[in-house]
Amino acid sequence: MTDLSAVQVWTYVLVTVTFMFYLYIGWWARVRESSGFYVAGRGVPAIANGAATAADWMSAASFISMAGLISVMGYDGSIYLMGWTGGYVLLALLLAPYLRKFGKYTVPDFVGDRYYSDTARVVAVIAALFISMTYVAGQMRGVGIVFSRFLEVPINVGVVIGMVIVAFFAVLGGMKGITWTQVAQYGVLILAFLIPSSALALKLTGQPIPQLAFVFSDLTEKLNQIQVDLGFKEYTEPFRDKSLLDVLCITVALMVGTAGLPHVIVRFYTVPNVRAARWSAGWALLFIALLYTTAPALATFARYNLLASLNGKTIEEIEQLEWVASWEKTQLLKYVDKNGDGRIQIAPGDAFLRTDGDLNLAQPNPATANEVYFSADIIVLSTPEVARLPAWVIALVAAGGLAAALSTASGLLLVISSSIAHDIYYRLIRPTASEGQRVMVGRICVVLAVIVAGYFGINPMGFVAQVVAFAFGLAAASFFPIIILGIFDSRTNRTGAIWGMIVGLSFVVIYITGTQAHKIFGTDQPWFGNWFFGISAEGIGAVGMVLNVVVTLVVSRLTAAPPRAIREMVESIRHPDHPAPALILDEESE
Amino acid sequence: MANPRSETSTPSPNDKHRHLLDPYWRANQRLIWTLLAIWALVSLGAGILFVRQLNAIQLGGLPLGFFFAQQGSIYVFVLLIFFYAWRMDRLDHKFRLDVDADPTPPPQAH
Numbered sequence: 001m002t003d004l005s006a007v008q009v010w011t012y013v014l015v016t017v018t019f020m021f022y023l024y025i026g027w028w029a030r031v032r033e034s035s036g037f038y039v040a041g042r043g044v045p046a047i048a049n050g051a052a053t054a055a056d057w058m059s060a061a062s063f064i065s066m067a068g069l070i071s072v073m074g075y076d077g078s079i080y081l082m083g084w085t086g087g088y089v090l091l092a093l094l095l096a097p098y099l100r101k102f103g104k105y106t107v108p109d110f111v112g113d114r115y116y117s118d119t120a121r122v123v124a125v126i127a128a129l130f131i132s133m134t135y136v137a138g139q140m141r142g143v144g145i146v147f148s149r150f151l152e153v154p155i156n157v158g159v160v161i162g163m164v165i166v167a168f169f170a171v172l173g174g175m176k177g178i179t180w181t182q183v184a185q186y187g188v189l190i191l192a193f194l195i196p197s198s199a200l201a202l203k204l205t206g207q208p209i210p211q212l213a214f215v216f217s218d219l220t221e222k223l224n225q226i227q228v229d230l231g232f233k234e235y236t237e238p239f240r241d242k243s244l245l246d247v248l249c250i251t252v253a254l255m256v257g258t259a260g261l262p263h264v265i266v267r268f269y270t271v272p273n274v275r276a277a278r279w280s281a282g283w284a285l286l287f288i289a290l291l292y293t294t295a296p297a298l299a300t301f302a303r304y305n306l307l308a309s310l311n312g313k314t315i316e317e318i319e320q321l322e323w324v325a326s327w328e329k330t331q332l333l334k335y336v337d338k339n340g341d342g343r344i345q346i347a348p349g350d351a352f353l354r355t356d357g358d359l360n361l362a363q364p365n366p367a368t369a370n371e372v373y374f375s376a377d378i379i380v381l382s383t384p385e386v387a388r389l390p391a392w393v394i395a396l397v398a399a400g401g402l403a404a405a406l407s408t409a410s411g412l413l414l415v416i417s418s419s420i421a422h423d424i425y426y427r428l429i430r431p432t433a434s435e436g437q438r439v440m441v442g443r444i445c446v447v448l449a450v451i452v453a454g455y456f457g458i459n460p461m462g463f464v465a466q467v468v469a470f471a472f473g474l475a476a477a478s479f480f481p482i483i484i485l486g487i488f489d490s491r492t493n494r495t496g497a498i499w500g501m502i503v504g505l506s507f508v509v510i511y512i513t514g515t516q517a518h519k520i521f522g523t524d525q526p527w528f529g530n531w532f533f534g535i536s537a538e539g540i541g542a543v544g545m546v547l548n549v550v551v552t553l554v555v556s557r558l559t560a561a562p563p564r565a566i567r568e569m570v571e572s573i574r575h576p577d578h579p580a581p582a583l584i585l586d587e588e589s590e
Numbered sequence: 591m592a593n594p595r596s597e598t599s600t601p602s603p604n605d606k607h608r609h610l611l612d613p614y615w616r617a618n619q620r621l622i623w624t625l626l627a628i629w630a631l632v633s634l635g636a637g638i639l640f641v642r643q644l645n646a647i648q649l650g651g652l653p654l655g656f657f658f659a660q661q662g663s664i665y666v667f668v669l670l671i672f673f674y675a676w677r678m679d680r681l682d683h684k685f686r687l688d689v690d691a692d693p694t695p696p697p698q699a700h
Contacts, residue, residue, distance in 0.1 A: 070660075075641070078659035082633045085664045089629045092671040093622045097678075211661065215650040236656040238641045248638050255633075278678055282671040289664050296660040488619075574615050577687040 010395035011151065018188050018399045019165065022181045022406075026169045029177040042269070044179050046276040050283025052182035052407075053267045055189065057084075057258075057284070058291060059135075060142030060405035063189060068376030070299035074235040076242050077299065079538075083254025085285060085292050090259040090480075092281030096268040098487045098573045100277035105269065106415075107262045107479060108423040114486040115494045116566060118428065123501055125423045127478050128262040132415045133452070134471040135263070139409040140457025146401040149330060149381070159457040162402075166410050167450040170417070171443045178410045179270060185403035186287060192400020193291050193380075197298045199387040204301050214297035223304040230311065231348050235300065242536070249539030256545050257472030260480035263415040274576040302379040305386055310335070310372055311346040318344060323385035332375040333382075334361045344371050413453065417445035470512055473537070477504035477544030485552055490570040496556030504548030511544075512537045614685040621677055625670050633663040 044052070062084070070077030102110055107128060112121030140159050143166075147158025169181055194210075202208040205217035214220070224234040233240050239247060258264065267284075268277045310318060315337060318324055327333040335344050336351065349368030352359045359373060384393045421442040426433050433441070478501050485492040485500075514527040515537050530536055532543060561567075636644055641655030649657045681687075 075656055075659060078637060078656075081660055082637055082663050085667050086629065086633050089626070089667050089670050093625060093674055214661065215652055215657065218651045220651050220656075236645070236653050238638075238645070238655065238659075244638065248634060251634065251638060275675075275679060275682065278671075278675040282668065282675050285668050285671055289668050293661055293664050574618075575687055576682055 006391040007394045008152070010392045011398045014392065014395045014399045015151070015402060018184075018403065022165075022169065022184060025180045025184055026172055026177040029180045030172050042272055044270040044272075046271055046280035047283050048183050049179070049267060049271050049276070049280040050285075051186040051287055052179045052270075053264065053280070053284035054287035054291075055182040055186035055403070055407035056267060056411035057264060057288060057408070058189065058404055059139055059408040060146065060401060061138065062291065062295075063193060063401055063404035064142070064146070064377055064380050067295040067299045067302070068379035070296055071303040071379045072376050074233075074240060075238045076240055076247065077296070079242075079247055079250045079254065081292055081296060083251045084258055085288060086251070086255040087258025087264075088281055088285040088288070090255060091264065091268070092278060092285075094484050094487070095259060095265065096277045096281050097274045097576070099265060099483070100268050100271060101274050101573050101576060103269075105266075105422050106418050107265050107483070108419065109427070110486070111479075111482060111497075112423075112427070114566065114569070115482070115497045116563065117494045117498065120482075120494065120498055120501070121423065121427065123498070123505075124479070125419050127474055127505070128419045128423075129416060131261060131471045131475055132263060132412045132419070133449075133456075136409055136412040136416065136449070136453040137456030137460070139405050139412065140453045141460050142405040143402065143409065144457055146398060146405060149398070151398075156458050159454055162406065162409070162457070163450050163454040166406055166413060167447055169406075170410050170413050170446040170450070174439070174442065175266075175270060175414055178414055182407045182411065185407040188396075188403040189400040189407075190287070190290055192396045192403070194294060195393055196380075196383040196387060196389060196397060197294050197301075199389050199393075200301050200305070200383050201297065203387050204305060210294045210297035210301075214300060219304055220300055223300055223307070226304070226307050226311075230307065230346055235303070243534055245533055246536050246539050249535045249542040253472055253476050253539050253541035253545075256476040256480045257541055258475075260475035260478070260483070261471075262419075262475075262479070263411045265479075266415055266418070267411075298383065299379060302383060302386070306374065306379075307346060309386075310344055312343055314343050323382050326385060327374075327378050327382055331361060332378045333373070335372045336364045338364050338366070338371050339369070345369055346372050409453070413446050413449045416449040417442050420445040420449075470509075473508040473512060473541030473544060474505060476541030477501075477508040477548055481545055481548040481552060485549065487570065487573060489553070489556075490567045491561060492552055492556045493559060493562040495559045496552040496554075499555045500548040500552030503551045504544045507547055508540055508544035511540045614681065614687065617681055618678070621674065621681075625674055628666065629670055632658060632666045637663050 066077075066080055069080065099107075099110060102113075104110060104113070108121050108124035111124040112118060140162055141155075143162030144155040144157075144159035147153055147161055148155040151158070153161075169177055197210045198208045201210040201213040205213040205219055207213040207217060220236060224236060227233065227235050238244075242250070268280065271277050271280050309321065310324075318335065324333060324335075328335075334352070337344060338351075339345075347369040349370050350359065350365050351368065351370040351373045352361050353363040353365045354360065355363075361373065364371075381397065384397055421438060421444075425441050426438050430437075481504065482492075482497045482501060486497070511532065513521075515530055517523045517527045518525060532540065535543065636655060637659035641659060644655030644658065645653035647654040652661075
């Protein structure tokens with residue numbers, strides 16, 4: 001037990017030290033004026049913005065759950081790897097430089113001005129709020145889970161601690177405080193991910209760099225062989241559970257959705273100029289790629305290790321593995337000798353019975369030969385113990401998981417508060433509001449958003465995965481097409497954009513609610529199956545995007561061209577040296 | 591605020607280069623579509639559409655298609671963005687649109 005308490009002591013020490021560090025940065029970067037609050041005074045260097053974007057983007061789910069998901073899905077897990085990185089190419093080439101040139105504070109600002117329509121602005125605000133709230137609710141839950149696991153407090157207490165800390169950063173520092181805190185959080189989370197992965201790679205292959213170990217060892221071939229021996233399909237076999245078309249659509253929807261997410265886009269408003277926006281997208285993806293190329297390697301290593309160290313072993317042998325005992329206590333791992341042969345076998349299918357869709361670890365499932373249940377989350381969480389790393393590394397993983405969850409939550413909360421305070425309060429309700437009033441309303445909105453997010457963190461919705469599919473589908477079918485067309489097609493007008501959004505959004509909303517009705521509304525059956533070429537709810541955003549583009553282009557050409565001023569604005573967005581129209585307007589109005 | 595009076599901003603300090611602006615935009619678009627073609631080829635092409643065929647080839651310990659899906663495409667994405675940033679710096683410079691090098695930068699808020 002001395003070992004466990006050493007872990008706890010280290011966890012308290014590292015979490016406290018990193019948090020003091022974040023708090024210090026938040027205090028150092030505190031702001032008074034609204035441009036500092038919303039866009040960090042546009043003074044963030046490209047590399048720092050890249051690191052902040054990476055921390056903003058990589059949530060507790062990327063840090064803790066993604067490698068585990070890939071480990072279970074094998075090749076099919078590539079949808080997350082390509083989908084959540086490929087979007088940055090779209091951002092860097094098609095969106096970031098132009099939105100930065102446009103200036104302003106939020107995505108609805110661009111939509112409202114480019115399409116000279118408050119209706120379009122309101123649709124954009126609602127979509128931004130929905131997408132961000134969906135995300136942040138999951139993050140607060142993630143914070144609670146990490147706290148409860150490592151500090152051994154109840155999950156709900158963990159959520160409340162997280163709420164207080166996030167609110168402190170966001171209220172005090174606004175975007176400037178959040179940006180610099182996120183830079184620090186990136187450092188913590190990437191070290192916490194790379195050190196254990198590298199140690200496991202070294203232990204299993206003798207090569208410490210996970211990416212090299214992945215390509216130049218025979219571990220994947222061995223894993224394929226074990227999978228086949230146990231009755232699974234090969235790990236690298238494509239399209240195990242999803243069709244080619246579905247994999248394609250999901251990947252595209254995630255890529256396009258990523259590029260349309262407001263909390264990612266807004267990061268590119270914080271850099272000094274167009275040039276910095278381009279470079280900073282590169283830095284962001286480089287920092288993200290460090291984790292995203294390590295995760296699939298870790299997924300393979302950890303699955304190999306798990307299967308090799310548990311399957312066919314006697315109960316006594318397994319009981320001697322310290323990490324098994326430690327994770328069994330958290331209910332993330334459970335084994336039972338169903339056939340009474342004194343050994344543990346792994347096979348396809350659930351080891352335990354499900355009640356209402358959730359596994360019931362008290363009731364072994366007699367229908368399968370599988371005797372082990374493990375949560376995908378232990379792939380990352382158990383790595384330091386499996387690789388026999390010292391206690392401080394285990395503590396570092398806790399600090400990294402918290403950094404990942406907190407940095408994403410604070411970035412999202414800022415988007416929510418700016419949507420309400422800037423897009424609704426200032427733009428639509430009180431255009432005469434002073435600097436001080438706008439920052440004050442922004443701060444109040446952060447507090448309200450934290451409370452709402454905390455509520456959903458404590459009372460999680462039962463269909464989180466479907467809601468996330470929703471967020472990406474909506475971003476893909478709404479923001480992405482109308483922003484791109486707004487920049488690259490000066491003929492796109494208000495009527496076209498509004499109809500494009502309406503058709504794209506309605507198609508995606510109807511398709512997702514219909515195919516997921518049994519999970520969202522608790523009906524007995526989904527209203528309809530995946531009738532559109534078998535494409536699942538996660539991938540339908542790709543189709544919604546195409547619909548939006550087609551409708552927008554056609555309707556725009558059947559109706560009057562946009563006013564001359566708008567066409568000149570588009571012209572000016574395309575050229576880095578013209579003065580930004582939005583900034584000049586702001587200057588005049590203040 | 592629905593109708594930005596952007597005519598106030600368009601008479602640019604660059605009117606003498608105005609005839610050069612269109613070639614700039616065309617060159618930018620050419621670059622974008624070329625890079626996006628590579629982007630689609632490595633991810634959607636090599637990683638998904640042709641993954642089965644490419645898996646017949648081994649790269650070290652990994653089937654090639656699987657490698658593209660889980661490693662290779664991400665490396666290419668990073669290179670594409672940096673390449674674009676580098677080429678656009680040169681293009682901006684060629685058309686004298688780079689803000690950094692401009693002795694009298696256009697008015698900017700803040």
